[in-house]
Amino acid sequence: MASQEVLREEPSRGSFINDPKVRGIFFQAVVVILLVAGVWWIVHNVIENLQRLHIASGFGFLKNRAGFDISESAIAYSSDSTYGRAIVVGLINTLIVAVAGIITATIIGFIVGIGRLSHNWLIRKICTVYVEVFRNIPPLLVIFFWYSGVLAVLPVVRESINLPFGSFLNQRGFYFPRAVWGDGSWLIFVALLVGIALAWFVARTARQRQMATGQQFPVFWTSLALIIGLPLLAYVLSGFPLTFDFPKQSTFNLTGGFQVKPEFLSLYLALSCYTAAFIAEIVRAGILGVSKGQTEAAGALGMRPGSILRLVVVPQAMRIVIPPLTSQYLNLTKNSSLAIAIGYPDLTATAGTVLNQTGQAVEGVLIMMVVYLVISLVTSAVMNVVNARMALVER
Amino acid sequence: MQEHDTAWVRTEMALAQQAPAGVRGPLAWVRKNLVGSVGDIILTVLGIALVVLILPPIINWAFISAQWVGADRTVCATAAQGGIQPDGWSGACWAFVNAKFGQFMLGRYPIEERWRPILVAILFVALLVPLLIPRVPRKGLNAILLFLVLPIVAFVLLVGGMFGLPHVETQLWGGLLVTLSLSFVGIAVSLPMGIVLALGRRSKMPIVKTLCVVFIEFVRGIPLITVLFFASVMLPLFLPAGVSFDKYLRALIGVSLFAAAYMAEVVRGGLQAIPKGQYEGADSLGLGYWQKMVLIVLPQALKLVIPGIVNTFIGMFKDTSLVIIISMFDLLGVVKQNFSDPSWATPQTTKSGLIFAAFVFWLFCFGMSRYSMYTERRLDTGHKR
Numbered sequence: 121m122a123s124q125e126v127l128r129e130e131p132s133r134g135s136f137i138n139d140p141k142v143r144g145i146f147f148q149a150v151v152v153i154l155l156v157a158g159v160w161w162i163v164h165n166v167i168e169n170l171q172r173l174h175i176a177s178g179f180g181f182l183k184n185r186a187g188f189d190i191s192e193s194a195i196a197y198s199s200d201s202t203y204g205r206a207i208v209v210g211l212i213n214t215l216i217v218a219v220a221g222i223i224t225a226t227i228i229g230f231i232v233g234i235g236r237l238s239h240n241w242l243i244r245k246i247c248t249v250y251v252e253v254f255r256n257i258p259p260l261l262v263i264f265f266w267y268s269g270v271l272a273v274l275p276v277v278r279e280s281i282n283l284p285f286g287s288f289l290n291q292r293g294f295y296f297p298r299a300v301w302g303d304g305s306w307l308i309f310v311a312l313l314v315g316i317a318l319a320w321f322v323a324r325t326a327r328q329r330q331m332a333t334g335q336q337f338p339v340f341w342t343s344l345a346l347i348i349g350l351p352l353l354a355y356v357l358s359g360f361p362l363t364f365d366f367p368k369q370s371t372f373n374l375t376g377g378f379q380v381k382p383e384f385l386s387l388y389l390a391l392s393c394y395t396a397a398f399i400a401e402i403v404r405a406g407i408l409g410v411s412k413g414q415t416e417a418a419g420a421l422g423m424r425p426g427s428i429l430r431l432v433v434v435p436q437a438m439r440i441v442i443p444p445l446t447s448q449y450l451n452l453t454k455n456s457s458l459a460i461a462i463g464y465p466d467l468t469a470t471a472g473t474v475l476n477q478t479g480q481a482v483e484g485v486l487i488m489m490v491v492y493l494v495i496s497l498v499t500s501a502v503m504n505v506v507n508a509r510m511a512l513v514e515r
Numbered sequence: 516m517q518e519h520d521t522a523w524v525r526t527e528m529a530l531a532q533q534a535p536a537g538v539r540g541p542l543a544w545v546r547k548n549l550v551g552s553v554g555d556i557i558l559t560v561l562g563i564a565l566v567v568l569i570l571p572p573i574i575n576w577a578f579i580s581a582q583w584v585g586a587d588r589t590v591c592a593t594a595a596q597g598g599i600q601p602d603g604w605s606g607a608c609w610a611f612v613n614a615k616f617g618q619f620m621l622g623r624y625p626i627e628e629r630w631r632p633i634l635v636a637i638l639f640v641a642l643l644v645p646l647l648i649p650r651v652p653r654k655g656l657n658a659i660l661l662f663l664v665l666p667i668v669a670f671v672l673l674v675g676g677m678f679g680l681p682h683v684e685t686q687l688w689g690g691l692l693v694t695l696s697l698s699f700v701g702i703a704v705s706l707p708m709g710i711v712l713a714l715g716r717r718s719k720m721p722i723v724k725t726l727c728v729v730f731i732e733f734v735r736g737i738p739l740i741t742v743l744f745f746a747s748v749m750l751p752l753f754l755p756a757g758v759s760f761d762k763y764l765r766a767l768i769g770v771s772l773f774a775a776a777y778m779a780e781v782v783r784g785g786l787q788a789i790p791k792g793q794y795e796g797a798d799s800l801g802l803g804y805w806q807k808m809v810l811i812v813l814p815q816a817l818k819l820v821i822p823g824i825v826n827t828f829i830g831m832f833k834d835t836s837l838v839i840i841i842s843m844f845d846l847l848g849v850v851k852q853n854f855s856d857p858s859w860a861t862p863q864t865t866k867s868g869l870i871f872a873a874f875v876f877w878l879f880c881f882g883m884s885r886y887s888m889y890t891e892r893r894l895d896t897g898h899k900r
Binding site for chain 1: 745
């Protein structure tokens with residue numbers, strides 16, 4: 121009872137200066153005042169500077185004629201297009217190289233990461249050397265190395281290196297046959313979509329059946345047959361509408377085919393190689409993070425090594441792998457801004473050109489920052505969904 | 516009691532027998548590590564093919580055919596390209612690196628003043644090495660000299676303009692000098708900033724917390740290049756007319772702001788790993804907020820995140836190479852700038868220069884990551900469960 125009385129006693133009030141709540145409010149008020157004053161000062165300076173330098177403000181310039189060419193563009197663009205369109209072209213180029221790089225880096229990263237855990241001494245060492253080399257040099261240097269160290273010393277057009285499937289490699293890039301879709305080729309796409317839908321349906325039914333009866337069904341091979349077989353059937357039925365436009369050597373240049381410029385190639389290869397080293401480490405940590413008891417227990421249940429890896433180790437390792445993998449994907453996307461150093465027209469490069477031409481630095485940098493921020497947020501959101509589906513379902 | 520005849524009991528231990536011949540010796544190692552199964556054999560063959568395909572040409576290029584000394588491009592060019600090498604020759608042009616070494620290290624720092632950065636480098640190494648070796652005594656004094664006295668001395672020596680030393684514009688700085696000074700000053704600024712941001716993010720004051728979260732997430736969502744663009748084109752607009760910044764200082768502000776956001780996340784990880792009992796214990800001793808943080812929480816938290824801090828530093832060290840984009844010349848920038856020197860222009864120059872730069876970056880980054888692993892093991896005082 122005595123203790124309760126002590127508690128009920130009125131606490132001796134000190135000076136209200138010592139009250140953490142009062143202090144908190146006071147401190148925050150100071151921060152807000154400083155912040156507002158700072159922002160006001162900056163805005164004031166910016167307005168004054170812009171007036172002094174006779175620079176227009178606002179985003180009206182986006183509708184003006186750009187007047188510069190862009191070497192690579194996925195959508196129609198000429199120097200008569202607007203600044204806004206130029207920035208969109210840059211954004212699309214950024215997304216193309218980021219997506220291609222993410223896919224390749226993931227594949228190389230998983231192979232190297234698993235290789236570092238191989239029983240084979242030689243493979244283990246080769247993978248370790250790969251990781252230690254690429255992790256410890258700046259990505260910009262890797263890009264320069266591919267661009268001026270490897271791709272620039274390739275042979276000139278007349279002595280192009282012939283590669284399989286009628287593709288060529290020379291100083292001006294990588295040429296490969298372009299698919300030309302003839303009449304009736306829509307049937308192939310429809311067949312592909314139907315195949316994917318059927319495969320999904322088969323997988324669902326097979327899982328339900330396995331849950332109910334325990335009987336297994338060769339889902340993988342059936343899906344493969346559906347996804348590849350149906351379009352092939354459509355291809356034959358619609359009378360072989362797909363032809364290829366092969367690159368041909370003429371006197372001065374290669375004509376026809378599809379050309380991948382060396383700028384894109386070196387950026388893509390460099391980003392893939394560089395990020396793959398980090399992904400390999402993440403994958404290795406993820407697999408090592410699954411306790412040995414899991415593997416042994418699965419072995420004791422009589423599962424084969426392949427099944428153990430696929431059904432026991434990988435699903436658990438993925439939970440550890442996905443969050444850091446997300447940040448590597450974001451890093452790759454952000455590193456694609458290094459394109460400006462070798463002249464690949466990505467978002468930073470086109471927005472930088474626009475910024476230089478119009479002199480509207482504030483708007484130019486703001487556009488860059490906001491677009492990258494949106495890309496980052498979208499990527500994180502997508503990966504969070506993936507992560508939530510992979511996460512451990514606990515009681 | 517019944518008596519036992521114990522004559523058969525051994526009085527000494529039997530010598531340990533060697534493992535069976537099948538599991539020891541180099542042959543067994545090969546069997547276990549290289550040719551364990553059919554798949555293993557295939558992998559080994561592929562691996563050997565890869566090594567044989569890649570390694571001899573590299574060794575030949577980098578060492579055997581390489582040219583180490585020479586006055587100009589003729590030593591590194593074939594006869595057809597106007598040099599002295601036979602046709603078809605291909606080797607590293609280390610002579611180029613050799614001739615430009617001073618520039619690669621210090622940029623266009625005036626030649627008669629070069630003793631100044633060299634002296635700073637010697638002082639830096641002389642103070643850093645004893646600090647890194649755990650057995651050397653007087654760590655406190657050493658740290659004070661390195662982190663408080665040396666920066667002032669280095670500033671006076673490098674910038675000059677006082678004590679009779681002529682002033683050297685930062686525009687003349689370049690090479691490894693810029694890379695190292697940018698990253699070391701950057702870390703010195705970004706670590707305290709990161710700690711403050713991390714504390715702010717975990718603060719109970721909503722406005723402070725929101726500000727810190729917005730800053731951290733915003734900076735982490737954009738590439739360093741845009742931050743550097745911001746620092747180089749927007750920062751001058753933020754200041755009153757007539758006040759202008761040195762370009763070096765602008766890059767420094769950009770790099771520090773960028774690194775601070777990443778540092779804040781690393782420190783936050785450490786703060787979250789400290790058990791609640793430590794905070795409550797500090798409260799019950801009657802410590803104020805800053806006393807609690809500085810005396811109890813931060814020493815433990817920072818120790819936990821040393822690997823993360825070193826990783827951030829390595830990232831920053833590599834990222835300083837991006838200042839080339841706002842036309843400053845760090846190591847990579849100077850190397851790249853020298854490719855356009857006509858007296859050294861050969862097909863081999865580019866590769867040699869880039870590989871040299873890569874080697875320098877690699878040496879620093881690899882060394883730092885290894886030292887951090889060593890420290891991590893040494894400081895491991897049993898927090899792991």
